[in-house]
Amino acid sequence: MAPAERRLEGIRSMKHKVATTVNGRRHEHEVEPRLLLVHHLRDNLGLTGTHIGCDTSQCGACTILVDGKAVKSCTMFAVQAEGKSLTTIEGMAKDGELHPIQQAFWDEHGLQCGYCTPGFIMAAAYLLAQNPNPTEDEIRKGLEGNLCRCTGYVNIVKAVQTAAKTMSTAPARKTTVAAGGN
Amino acid sequence: MxxxxxxxxxxxxxxxxxxxxxxxxxxxxxxxxxxxxxxxxxxxxxxxxxxxxINGLKDLDHIKEDGRKLRVGALTRHVTIQNSSTVKEKLPLLAEIAGEVGDNQVRNMGTMGGVIAHADAAGDYPTLALMLDADIVTNQRTIPANEFFKDLFTTALAPDEIVTEVVFPVATGAHKYVKFRRRLFDWAIVGVAAQKMNGGWRIGLTNVGPTPVRATAVEEALHKGAQPEEAAQHASDELDPAGDLRASPEYKKHLARVLTKRAINQAEGRQ
Known part of the structure; x- marks a missing residue:
């Protein structure tokens, strides 16, 4: 490698500070710009509940909430999360009690191998924050960005319907999901 | 990776x-x-x-209208466009198209300016911009859409030029975007947009060439009184689409004709 190229490599690998609040806890790290948010969560913060499924932004297994909006964390650089509030699957259960969406996936057996489940639960959390009482069609459309390769969609849809029911009758939980469209 | x-x-x-x-x-x-x-x-x-x-440039995230024009800031996310009451009222076809881009997660991040500047042949907004004679505003100048899209992933933008806003005409007439794909979140194999405007039709085609295409032959046939089915036969006139994994050139031309008919019919409330 020529000296000029080596210098460029150095500049491009220069680390940037990224401060985030993840599931209510503040973290500060120095990261390379090319580090994807999902790798930051898994490798730097040890939050391995967020899965990597496809690496092509299609499967939704890595879905998390960024300032309340569902986002594929494999399609965002960690540096872009500077100053943002993130919720991952690990932030859903509170005080040892499953979130109603998690409970509904359990009760309705909304999973087979379980690999896609964290992403589905986070996408469902966003969907229900936008539309607390969705029809089956709206659920299917709302989860279009998540793939289940076991093809267990029937029970996943059922789980979201059940969660919608529980959440509309249960006392409101403190959630960090955006209510607005933007 | x-x-x-x-x-x-x-x-x-x-x-x-x-x-x-x-x-x-x-x-x-x-x-x-x-x-x-x-x-x-x-x-x-x-x-x-x-x-x-540029995600911190909040002044690029806006939707404004003055009765004749709808101005969409480059950093406006698809989800904002899709849900905007202003867009639904002034250019409902744009709200419809925004709701068909990718999936919820993609629409929460993807932007108007990004789609326009990236100039993917399968991008949806470029088709609308071209067929409605939108203007692409940059930090240096205003570029008419029909001079903006040069080739596959190639635009008139200079290396230091940034899209700041896309200015569409207000159009509230019959409209429809038919986006043909195998899965909901996919790019269009072929897409057809139809908008009734100023007493005529504007018809735009997605992913049938390196740049979006305005189907002027269809527009003219409709103007002369041809029925949608008859006019739609002209949708593949002069098209030379590249084949890809999903569709051969012949199939894309077939889709252009069939979807054009559907877009016009559905715009007018027929199946």
Whole structure:
């Protein structure tokens, strides 16, 4: 490698500070710009509940909430999360009690191998924050960005319907999901 | 898959972003929603030397109208466009198209300016911009859409030029976007947009060539009183689409004709 190229490599690998609040806890790290948010969560913060499924932004297994909006964390650089509030699957259960969406996936057996489940639960959390009482069609459309390769969609849809029911009758939980469209 | 290393800078103004692009040279790219760029970088089909992050430029995230024109800021996310009461009222076809881009997660990040500047042949907004004679406003000038899209992933933008706004005409007549794909979140195999406007039709085609296509032969046939089915036969006139994994050139031409008929019929409330 020529000296000029080596210098460029150095500049491009220069680390940037990224401060985030993840599931209510503040973290500060120095990261390379090319580090994807999902790798930051898994490798730097040890939050391995967020899965990597496809690496092509299609499967939704890595879905998390960024300032309340569902986002594929494999399609965002960690540096872009500077100053943002993130919720991952690990932030859903509170005080040892499953979130109603998690409970509904359990009760309705909304999973087979379980690999896609964290992403589905986070996408469902966003969907229900936008539309607390969705029809089956709206659920299917709302989860279009998540793939289940076991093809267990029937029970996943059922789980979201059940969660919608529980959440509309249960006392409101403190959630960090955006209510607005933007 | 891990992208190649790059320099990263956050811009706090359009001017600063443009200066950073000049400084980094022509291998630098703007990072907006990142939902085309980051996948390409992960596959290392793109290896920009530097990214200029414009996500902090909140004044580029806006929707304004003055009765004749609808101005959509470059950083406006698809979800905002899809849900905007202003867009639904002044250019409902745009709200419909925004709701058909990708999926919820993609629509939360992807932007108007990103789609326009990326100029993917399968992008949906470029078709609408072209067929409605929209203007692409940059930090340097205003470019009519029919001079903006030059070739596959190639636009009239200079290396340090940044799209700031896309200006559409207000159009509230019959309209429909038919996006043909195998899965809901996919890009269009072929897409057809139809908008009734100023007493005539505007028809635009997605993914049937390196740039979006305005189906003027269909528009003229409709203007002369042809029935949708008859007019739609002209949708493939002069088309020379490239085949890809999903569709052969012949199939794309077939789809252009069939979907044009459907778009016009559905715009007018027929099946």
């Amino acid at each position: 891990i992208p190649a290393a790059f320099e990263y800078a956050r811009a706090s103004s359009v001017e600063e972003a443009s200066n950073l692009l000049s400084k980094f040279g022509e291998d630098a790219k703007v990072l907006a929603g990142g939902h085309s760029l980051i996948p390409l970088m992960r596959l290392r089909l793109a290896q920009p030397s530097a990214l200029v992050d």
